Amino acid sequence: MKVYKFGGASINSIERIKNTGKIIAEEAPEKLLLVVSAMGKTTNALEKVVEAFYEGRNEDALKLFEQVKENHLKTLKFLMVVGWKQAEDQLKDFFTEIEWMLHDKPVRSFDYYYDQVVCCGELLSTAMVSHYLNEQKVKIKWIDVRDILRTDNNFRDAAIDWAFTETKIRSVVLPFFEEYDVVITQGFIGSTDENESTTLGREGSDFTAAIFANLLPAESVTIWKDVDAVMSADPRLHPNATIIPALSFTEVIEMAYYGAQVIHPKTIKPLQNKDIPLFVKSFLNPSLPGTTISRKLSKNLPPIIVDKASQVLIQFKSKDFSFVEDKPVQQLHELFKQVRIQPNLSQHTAISLLCCFDDKGEKIDQLAADASVIFDVELERNLLLLTVRHYDAETINTLTANKQIVLEQKTQETVQLVLRAG
Numbered sequence: 001m002k003v004y005k006f007g008g009a010s011i012n013s014i015e016r017i018k019n020t021g022k023i024i025a026e027e028a029p030e031k032l033l034l035v036v037s038a039m040g041k042t043t044n045a046l047e048k049v050v051e052a053f054y055e056g057r058n059e060d061a062l063k064l065f066e067q068v069k070e071n072h073l074k075t076l077k078f079l080m081v082v083g084w085k086q087a088e089d090q091l092k093d094f095f096t097e098i099e100w101m102l103h104d105k106p107v108r109s110f111d112y113y114y115d116q117v118v119c120c121g122e123l124l125s126t127a128m129v130s131h132y133l134n135e136q137k138v139k140i141k142w143i144d145v146r147d148i149l150r151t152d153n154n155f156r157d158a159a160i161d162w163a164f165t166e167t168k169i170r171s172v173v174l175p176f177f178e179e180y181d182v183v184i185t186q187g188f189i190g191s192t193d194e195n196e197s198t199t200l201g202r203e204g205s206d207f208t209a210a211i212f213a214n215l216l217p218a219e220s221v222t223i224w225k226d227v228d229a230v231m232s233a234d235p236r237l238h239p240n241a242t243i244i245p246a247l248s249f250t251e252v253i254e255m256a257y258y259g260a261q262v263i264h265p266k267t268i269k270p271l272q273n274k275d276i277p278l279f280v281k282s283f284l285n286p287s288l289p290g291t292t293i294s295r296k297l298s299k300n301l302p303p304i305i306v307d308k309a310s311q312v313l314i315q316f317k318s319k320d321f322s323f324v325e326d327k328p329v330q331q332l333h334e335l336f337k338q339v340r341i342q343p344n345l346s347q348h349t350a351i352s353l354l355c356c357f358d359d360k361g362e363k364i365d366q367l368a369a370d371a372s373v374i375f376d377v378e379l380e381r382n383l384l385l386l387t388v389r390h391y392d393a394e395t396i397n398t399l400t401a402n403k404q405i406v407l408e409q410k411t412q413e414t415v416q417l418v419l420r421a422g
């Protein structure tokens with residue numbers, strides 16, 4: 001059995017859905033567990049819906065939701081031939097559930113409503129793809145992952161209840177493969193023991209695919225993307241970027257940790273633990289080999305570059321020249337948690353702590369204001385954070401030409417540079 005994951009870009013038009021359908025149909029009758037994300041930019045659109053709702057702008061929320069609805073209904077109409085009505089009925093049930101809520105007044109946390117609304121993107125996309133494939137004569141079963149994937153109620157970043165989820169996968173999902181070739185379900189979402197919807201963090205569908213692979217007898221996972229393979233750098237920023245044919249789990253977990261947008265960082269552990277290889281392949285060019293990620297050590301890797309623009313460097317300095325020790329540093333980490341922000345890099349000195357963050361505007365201002373009670377706070381914006389794995393002098397020289405190095409951190413494998421435009 002294999003696990004395939006298709007992201008939003010692979011189903012953002014009729015042609016793309018058909019193309020994705022072709023890749024899946026070619027795999028059947030081999031058994032396939034299919035994880036699909038929301039169509040195109042649906043998750044972003046749904047985020048706007050929740051924001052309007054939570055600010056008490058119910059009319060706006062409903063109007064914004066109307067666009068999501070129309071977009072899906074239109075796609076469905078052009079996609080389906082005979083089974084259209086049945087598919088539309090399923091979509092409409094999901095719409096009603098959300099609209100019903102959007103008429104209310106919020107009485108719980110923003111994160112709670114976020115998950116109740118945003119989860120519908122994946123429910124809609126998978127229902128659509130499932131009806132389409134069924135019409136293409138693929139023996140496919142759609143399941144609501146919220147009946148399977150149990151989480152805690154830490155909305156927007158829910159943690160998996162592995163034991164419960166495993167039992168459900170064994171007792172509910174596996175038996176479907178006796179009758180069906182393909183079981184399709186939603187990435188990114190889950191549910192609490194009180195049947196509240198939850199989400200696993202943006203881009204979480206990769207993680208869902210890894211969870212299923214870990215708990216099923218899966219031989220491999222394939223993540224289908226709109227790139228030919230994993231690259232050594234973002235080719236839009238670094239024209240010399242090259243394709244990397246093979247990577248180890250360790251290398252990928254490091255790359256994801258430093259912010260490479262290859263794969264959701266939580267994806268690797270469930271695969272590594274069961275020694276399940278992960279293939280990254282292009283849905284536009286399925287015949288290309290892509291990248292294989294496995295436990296095999298990666299040899300002769302080129303320098304791998306991860307860019308993070310819009311960085312802010314904050315210096316938290318002791319007010320009275322005392323050492324920056326456990327307690328104030330702990331307080332600071334509490335503040336990071338409160339504003340939901342984590343440093344991409346930090347460095348201690350005797351009386352100060354330097355941290356580099358994604359510049360999330362107001363969140364940063366709030367953090368700086370709150371921290372100024374404990375520390376003297378200095379802040380510099382518009383910086384670039386570059387991480388280079390397997391660096392060499394030439395690469396560093398090229399990358400830092402015409403720039404000032406504000407901060408540098410080096411290990412044998414990795415260098416991180418905070419840069420100011422020169």
Ligand code: ASP
Nearest residue numbers: 037043188202203204205
């Ligand atoms: N649809 C979700 C997102 O855009 C999850 C995913 O695509 O993995 O973040």
Ligand code: MG
Nearest residue numbers: 007008037203
């Ligand atoms: Mg995605």
